[in-house]
Amino acid sequence: MQEMRRTATAACGLLGMLATVAVVSMPAQSQQGKPIVIGAHGDQAKQASYYTLLYKDTIEVFIEELNASGGIGGRPIKFIFEDDENNPVTAASRVEKLAAQGASYIVSIGSSATGIGAQAKADEMKIPHGSPTNTAVRLSQPLRHYYFRLSITDDLISEAMLRFIKKKFSEPRVAVIRDATETGFLISDTQIKALRDGGVNVVAVEQITPGSADVTAQALRIKEANANVVLPSGGSIPDLANYVKAHKAIGNRALMLGNYLFTTASFGRLTGNASDGFVFVDSVYPERAEVMAIESKLVAKKGDRFRNNLSEVHAWEYIRLITDAIKRAGSDERGAIRNAMESTKDWPIAIGPPGMTLTYSPTSHDLFKQPEQAVFREYRNGQPGPSVPAG
Amino acid sequence: MTLQSILQVLVSGLQVGCIYALMALSFYVIQSATGILNFAQGEWAMISAVLGVVFLPFVPYPIAIAAAIAGATSLAILSERLFIRRLESRNASLVTIILSLLGIMIVARYGTALLFGQEEYPLPGPARSEIIEIGGELYLLPQTLVIYAATVAVFAAVELHMRRTKLGRSLRVAAIDPIGAQLIGVDLNRVRAYAFGLGGLIAAVAGWLYAPLYAAGYMIGVVPGVKGFIVMVIGGMASPLGSLLGGITLGLIEVAAARYFSSLYSEALAFVVLMGVLFVRPEGLIAAGTRS
Numbered sequence: 001m002q003e004m005r006r007t008a009t010a011a012c013g014l015l016g017m018l019a020t021v022a023v024v025s026m027p028a029q030s031q032q033g034k035p036i037v038i039g040a041h042g043d044q045a046k047q048a049s050y051y052t053l054l055y056k057d058t059i060e061v062f063i064e065e066l067n068a069s070g071g072i073g074g075r076p077i078k079f080i081f082e083d084d085e086n087n088p089v090t091a092a093s094r095v096e097k098l099a100a101q102g103a104s105y106i107v108s109i110g111s112s113a114t115g116i117g118a119q120a121k122a123d124e125m126k127i128p129h130g131s132p133t134n135t136a137v138r139l140s141q142p143l144r145h146y147y148f149r150l151s152i153t154d155d156l157i158s159e160a161m162l163r164f165i166k167k168k169f170s171e172p173r174v175a176v177i178r179d180a181t182e183t184g185f186l187i188s189d190t191q192i193k194a195l196r197d198g199g200v201n202v203v204a205v206e207q208i209t210p211g212s213a214d215v216t217a218q219a220l221r222i223k224e225a226n227a228n229v230v231l232p233s234g235g236s237i238p239d240l241a242n243y244v245k246a247h248k249a250i251g252n253r254a255l256m257l258g259n260y261l262f263t264t265a266s267f268g269r270l271t272g273n274a275s276d277g278f279v280f281v282d283s284v285y286p287e288r289a290e291v292m293a294i295e296s297k298l299v300a301k302k303g304d305r306f307r308n309n310l311s312e313v314h315a316w317e318y319i320r321l322i323t324d325a326i327k328r329a330g331s332d333e334r335g336a337i338r339n340a341m342e343s344t345k346d347w348p349i350a351i352g353p354p355g356m357t358l359t360y361s362p363t364s365h366d367l368f369k370q371p372e373q374a375v376f377r378e379y380r381n382g383q384p385g386p387s388v389p390a391g
Numbered sequence: 392m393t394l395q396s397i398l399q400v401l402v403s404g405l406q407v408g409c410i411y412a413l414m415a416l417s418f419y420v421i422q423s424a425t426g427i428l429n430f431a432q433g434e435w436a437m438i439s440a441v442l443g444v445v446f447l448p449f450v451p452y453p454i455a456i457a458a459a460i461a462g463a464t465s466l467a468i469l470s471e472r473l474f475i476r477r478l479e480s481r482n483a484s485l486v487t488i489i490l491s492l493l494g495i496m497i498v499a500r501y502g503t504a505l506l507f508g509q510e511e512y513p514l515p516g517p518a519r520s521e522i523i524e525i526g527g528e529l530y531l532l533p534q535t536l537v538i539y540a541a542t543v544a545v546f547a548a549v550e551l552h553m554r555r556t557k558l559g560r561s562l563r564v565a566a567i568d569p570i571g572a573q574l575i576g577v578d579l580n581r582v583r584a585y586a587f588g589l590g591g592l593i594a595a596v597a598g599w600l601y602a603p604l605y606a607a608g609y610m611i612g613v614v615p616g617v618k619g620f621i622v623m624v625i626g627g628m629a630s631p632l633g634s635l636l637g638g639i640t641l642g643l644i645e646v647a648a649a650r651y652f653s654s655l656y657s658e659a660l661a662f663v664v665l666m667g668v669l670f671v672r673p674e675g676l677i678a679a680g681t682r683s
Contacts (some may be wrong), residue, residue, distance in 0.1 A: 044505045045501045045505075045509065045609075046610070047610060049504065049509040050509040050510045050511075053509060134641070180658075205655065206654045206655070207654045207655045207657075208654070208655070209614075209658045210614065211605065211611070211613060211614025212411050212605075212613070212614075213406065213407050213408075213601055213604045213605055214403040214406055214407050214646065215602065216399065216403045216530060216646075217399075217400070217403060217646050217649040217650035217654065217657075218649060218654045220396070220399065220650065221649075221650065221654065237511065238511045238605055238606035238608070238611075241606070242604075242605060249522040249530060250530055251524075265510065266510045266511045266512070266606075268514055269511075269512060270511060270512075270606055305508075305510075309490050332606075
């Protein structure tokens with residue numbers, strides 16, 4: 001009898017232990033197989049859609065591969081995308097929608113203007129977020145606790161341009177031609193300030209109304225201002241391409257210098273040989289083996305529109321970074337991912353010069369720290385040519 | 392301000408003005424015959440340019456462009472058949488019809504983006520693309536001459552058509568007195584379909600002329616559409632010539648303001664001037680001239 005009682009007590013104890021183990025391990029088991037949600041917002045159909053959709057496709061290719069190899073700790077990644085209609089107010093509301101769908105991280109793949117709209121909301125909701133490509137300085141300076149960026153900022157681009165101009169011309173006279181869009185104002189204002197602060201004489205600022213059929217007037221005014229460098233500035237590629245054609249057509253020999261937006265394939269298509277000699281600042285070295293590997297993978301999966309469109313490398317590297325941070329955090333909890341992002345140190349990255357690594361810190365959430373990390377490229381035969389390091 | 396620079400403003404301003412004038416004419420033929428403001432006109436211009444890019448690799452230039460213009464015109468007619476006619480038969484208000492046309496505009500624009508992509512492509516013009524330089528200071532694209540010639544031809548054809556043909560006259564009669572027109576045997580359904588088709592055709596031609604100067608892509612119809620409507624109001628509703636005069640006036644003011652004042656404010660300045668014109672002549676340029 002005593003034997004039986006002992007056995008029953010032992011059995012009860014064992015059952016109790018098993019129940020305790022089951023209860024303790026329940027959250028972990030219920031997480032197993034549950035998707036980790038990553039959200040993104042961008043422009044589905046308006047002016048910024050030509051690059052948003054390339055970045056969206058890039059992120060999808062990466063996640064498809066990651067999920068095929070088992071996801072993160074056995075959990076698949078679920079990618080959700082919301083159209084922000086290239087509108088900062090809509091972008092903020094899309095952040096709320098993505099958060100409601102359980103997004104652990106939110107990626108801004110539209111314009112800097114929509115990135116700014118999204119940032120305020122994501123900060124308020126304490127969701128880690130950021131952009132692979134937005135360049136507006138104020139997105140990360142002063143430091144935003146939840147925001148992380150990979151792209152080179154407008155101030156560093158402007159500084160790299162300034163050094164280039166000063167090195168090339170003893171008495172630089174710069175003209176700015178911008179499109180009358182929010183992006184055009186944002187970028188050109190930063191450039192003009194950097195040039196003036198750097199002691200460069202800005203001799204003309206001209207503007208193109210989007211959709212203009214003729215920009216000869218602006219081109220002639222710039223020629224008459226006797227500028228030796230012209231900065232086409234903005235986000236409306238057809239309008240800036242029109243300026244480039246008019247600039248060449250009226251025989252203006254001034255050097256044209258632009259930012260990374262001019263890597264867009266449609267710029268070369270629209271300008272043809274008129275873009276020859278056009279120099280632009282970029283942050284991707286096309287000669288790097290990692291860059292070529294990413295490009296080949298995207299071309300193979302999504303077609304030729306990914307050829308020579310190297311800004312997708314930013315999107316690829318950004319989603320690689322986020323998923324790595326989730327792995328390091330060991331959780332899809334927003335605060336843990338934020339902390340893992342901030343503790344990223346000496347992380348090899350395919351952006352910037354060969355050998356560049358990413359280090360975030362409590363004082364900097366930017367990859368690029370110096371203008372020397374930028375790269376200059378020149379259009380030849382209607383195509384972006386090889387890179388020349390800014391340093 | 393040299394003679395050469397004034398001539399350059401004239402060349403550029405007339406070129407821009409011709410595009411505006413053609414778009415305004417496309418609005419005018421529909422508005423005058425049916426009272427409907429078709430805000431989708433810019434989209435027929437865009438679709439004509441995009442279809443041109445799609446067809447060009449496969450067929451010779453004239454066939455590609457003719458097919459592109461025909462395609463855009465067919466869509467304009469189809470929009471009338473499928474939506475406007477049905478709404479009219481249900482006695483829908485003018486506001487309802489205009490709202491449905493705004494819906495057609497959105498569907499046409501973003502449908503094109505979904506079907507053909509969001510990037511812009513160049514559309515070659517019928518003439519060579521090298522610039523003509525006159526006297527070292529005057530620059531002229533061969534496409535500019537094509538635009539001048541096509542604008543004159545389209546306006547002349549529309550004016551003659553409306554005065555000399557039975558269908559053209561029925562457009563005018565329907566515009567003046569729809570009930571009286573029906574009494575003398577004018578089929579208003581046919582007139583409306585014809586007006587939408589003719590308006591679509593003119594917009595499609597404008598798209599073919601505009602795209603070689605700019606680009607072909609799903610967003611390119613926005614500016615010609617908006618400017619065309621504004622120019623129609625400025626020109627007045629008395630005759631197609633109002634659209635021509637309004638277009639050229641706006642084009643010249645815009646370019647002159649950008650050349651001699653500042654491109655930062657040229658658009659605003661052009662509209663301040665035009666608002667002043669409308670304040671003095673609220674019926675528009677031609678109507679006011681006629682009355683005086």
